[in-house]
Amino acid sequence: MQYVSTRGSAPALGFEETMMTGLARDGGLYVPAEVPTMTSEEIASLAGLSYEEIAFRVIRPFVADAFEADELRGLIKTAYAGFDHPARAPLKQLAANGFLLELFHGPTLAFKDFAMQLIGQLMQAALARSGARITIVGATSGDTGSAAIEAFRGLDNVDVFILYPHGRVSEVQRRQMTTPSEDNVHALALHGHFDDCQARLKDMFNDHAFRDEVRLAGVNSINWARVLAQVVYYFSAATSLGAPHRPVDFTVPTGNFGDIFAGHVARRMGLPVGRLIAATNQNDVVNRALTTGEYRTSEVTPSISPSMDIQVSSNFERALFDAYGRDGAAVAQLMDELRGQGGFAISQGARESLAESFGSGMADEAATLARIRATRDATGELVCPHTAVGLEVADAAERAEAPMVTLATAHPAKFPDAVEQATGLRPPLPSRMADLYDRAERVAEVENDLAALQTLIRDRISK
Numbered sequence: 001m002q003y004v005s006t007r008g009s010a011p012a013l014g015f016e017e018t019m020m021t022g023l024a025r026d027g028g029l030y031v032p033a034e035v036p037t038m039t040s041e042e043i044a045s046l047a048g049l050s051y052e053e054i055a056f057r058v059i060r061p062f063v064a065d066a067f068e069a070d071e072l073r074g075l076i077k078t079a080y081a082g083f084d085h086p087a088r089a090p091l092k093q094l095a096a097n098g099f100l101l102e103l104f105h106g107p108t109l110a111f112k113d114f115a116m117q118l119i120g121q122l123m124q125a126a127l128a129r130s131g132a133r134i135t136i137v138g139a140t141s142g143d144t145g146s147a148a149i150e151a152f153r154g155l156d157n158v159d160v161f162i163l164y165p166h167g168r169v170s171e172v173q174r175r176q177m178t179t180p181s182e183d184n185v186h187a188l189a190l191h192g193h194f195d196d197c198q199a200r201l202k203d204m205f206n207d208h209a210f211r212d213e214v215r216l217a218g219v220n221s222i223n224w225a226r227v228l229a230q231v232v233y234y235f236s237a238a239t240s241l242g243a244p245h246r247p248v249d250f251t252v253p254t255g256n257f258g259d260i261f262a263g264h265v266a267r268r269m270g271l272p273v274g275r276l277i278a279a280t281n282q283n284d285v286v287n288r289a290l291t292t293g294e295y296r297t298s299e300v301t302p303s304i305s306p307s308m309d310i311q312v313s314s315n316f317e318r319a320l321f322d323a324y325g326r327d328g329a330a331v332a333q334l335m336d337e338l339r340g341q342g343g344f345a346i347s348q349g350a351r352e353s354l355a356e357s358f359g360s361g362m363a364d365e366a367a368t369l370a371r372i373r374a375t376r377d378a379t380g381e382l383v384c385p386h387t388a389v390g391l392e393v394a395d396a397a398e399r400a401e402a403p404m405v406t407l408a409t410a411h412p413a414k415f416p417d418a419v420e421q422a423t424g425l426r427p428p429l430p431s432r433m434a435d436l437y438d439r440a441e442r443v444a445e446v447e448n449d450l451a452a453l454q455t456l457i458r459d460r461i462s463k
């Protein structure tokens with residue numbers, strides 16, 4: 001399988017190189033040249049299989065040039081062995097036709113673990129073959145960072161640098177990133193917001209000399225392997241609700257558009273995904289782009305769902321690539337306008353194509369709090385604020401024919417202040433993390449300055 005860049009001018013790569021490369025050298029994101037499809041019979045046969053076996057069958061065609069079947073099976077098994085729930089991604093019924101897909105039973109309590117634990121295994125296998133050493137730099141609004149640290153901590157051929165926006169993540173998220181004591185973990189609190197972290201990360205990738213010097217690798221959803229691993233739970237959820245014999249709708253709390261793009265890939269593989277709805281918080285650039293045809297960034301406003309406080313939604317580029325008929329030059333032009341003018345207009349044809357693929361909605365702070373409270377009152381469940389954004393938007397869209405699955409993207413205990421504000425209840429951390437507040441923190445405050453960041457990274461990896 002070959003992967004091509006959304007900007008059309010980087011070389012096509014096989015899976016292993018795509019995973020180890022992260023961002024394409026023309027600044028674009030890698031996507032499969034052709035998406036493999038599954039027949040209705042193949043999809044039907046997934047019902048009742050373990051999560052690991054579904055993962056194997058969904059992922060295998062994308063990675064067959066890099067991993068033998070037995071090796072892949074073993075890596076998948078190891079990746080999910082540390083999850084707290086035997087189903088890995090259990091479905092919980094909340095209403096007659098409304099379901100929660102719980103994606104927070106991994107080591108760091110957010111959906112990121114599904115992909116990060118797996119690419120941790122895949123990357124280690126690739127590094128063992130090549131004998132190389134890499135420098136991972138990640139940008140996070142809270143959850144990617146802790147998941148990446150958990151997946152790579154303690155490895156002697158990997159350094160992990162995580163840029164998070166100083167003062168703009170929850171205390172639990174911060175402590176998950178700053179308390180690991182391994183020397184290869186470097187938490188960096190950047191003076192700025194998440195978009196600044198992500199922009200500096202992309203600057204590092206676009207500085208080819210630096211990227212080659214430190215052997216830069218990326219584990220954000222700019223890395224295709226992250227998106228691929230997230231495709232699996234759409235299959236596990238939909239087949240347990242009757243797919244392929246009936247369509248299933250999904251509502252996805254959305255920031256960087258990676259998780260919902262994984263649903264789009266599942267649909268392109270043949271899964272009967274009905275509606276795919278992006279649910280944003282008050283930072284609703286994606287909702288506005290989908291409803292008005294104008295992608296225009298504004299100031300990031302801190303919210304009680306901080307992991308979605310994003311204005312430059314990086315995977316939207318992958319959706320645009322498909323909507324523009326895979327015209328890399330057109331996407332490159334839009335991305336230039338985004339960088340230079342803070343936004344761009346989507347052509348009428350692309351807008352119609354996006355509307356066929358995605359719906360959208362927004363929940364503001366008051367609605368999010370009210371939804372946490374109402375969910376607790378109606379079902380007894382405590383949900384995190386990101387999940388509540390999803391439930392609020394799903395409720396506005398719900399219809400009787402197809403089941404509606406809302407992705408529960410994080411454990412409520414990661415955001416105890418918001419949950420307590422809504423319900424008066426403070427969700428406890430799992431016992432394995434009970435001493436999180438007592439552990440010593442280790443973090444460097446850094447300026448939003450590319451050269452200073454590069455110097456810090458060079459200094460630390462040379463020690």
Ligand SMILES: Cc1ncc(COP(=O)(O)O)c(C=O)c1O
Pocket residue numbers: 110111142143144221253254255256257258259260307308386387409410
């Ligand atoms: C808890 C949580 N929910 C939702 C999202 C949004 O997901 P995506 O960035 O893939 O759109 C994130 C961040 O990625 C998150 O951490």
Ligand SMILES: N[C@@H](CCOP(=O)(O)O)C(=O)O
Pocket residue numbers: 139140141142143144145219220221222255256258307308
């Ligand atoms: N919400 C994310 C932001 C980064 O997203 P990613 O999926 O591109 O890694 C976070 O929690 O860090």
